[in-house]
Amino acid sequence: METVNVNFWAVVAATISSMILGFVWYSAPVFGKPWMNLIGKSTDELKNGAGLGYSVTFIGALVQAYIMAHFVTYAGAADLVNGAQTGFWAWLGFVVPTFASDTVFSGKSWKLYSIQVGYYLVSLVVMSMILASWR
Template identity: 40%
Template sequence: MRINHLAVAVAALAYWVLGAVWYSPLLFARPFIALMRWTPEELAAVQSAGAGKEIALALLGSLVVAYVLAHFVKFVGAETAGTGLKVGFWLWLGFVVTTNSATFLFEGRPFGLYLINIGYNLVGLLGMGALLAVWKKREARGFAYQS
């Protein structure tokens, strides 16, 4: 099984878009802002500063996550949505939940904020895991490499 770079790019873009929707007024913007305990002045500063650099870095981060996840999917031989979901879940539990737990505990942030953040990661990793497992590579196109 080879890494399908087009699938990685699509998975990364989907994860990035999920983040934009997750933290938007459509889903969790209001509770996120409230749980961040920003003053009106801090919120205004965050909103007026623009987020060009942050958006670009978030997209780059999504690409790294998708690429690493693709390697795990390849390593375990996941070729169905179910096995891709399992890979995404176990990586979420083993890395996201644990590392965010330590941060949550030592920063003293509200538990709801922790749940919003790890929830985004869970949905994203599950979706990307399923997508990366089922998206079959067309060998003739040359988008993959053997590693």
């Protein structure tokens, strides 16, 4: 396997983009209210575990960005369009089936599925665009 040079600042920017998107995506005016309803949590319940939740989310986004930097390099993506395509295929191949299986076996709502996989679609595409254009 070839060695990949990863641009640390691009990984940080991609991680931050994912966090910002999450703040917007899961805000009350966008999908926050239906999402909270579907997971059965109140605003107060979410605030109580916010520190741990944001920490785990940040670390997860950092790992995703680092791995996506490798995918982008292996795909030879070096512009916004190819970056978006790489993010899309990663989403379609890894996020969609994983969440679909979880939804079927856990009995969770397909509406919840749509909110969550929609977030990851946009997040992975934006991350990959940043990573492809800033190598």
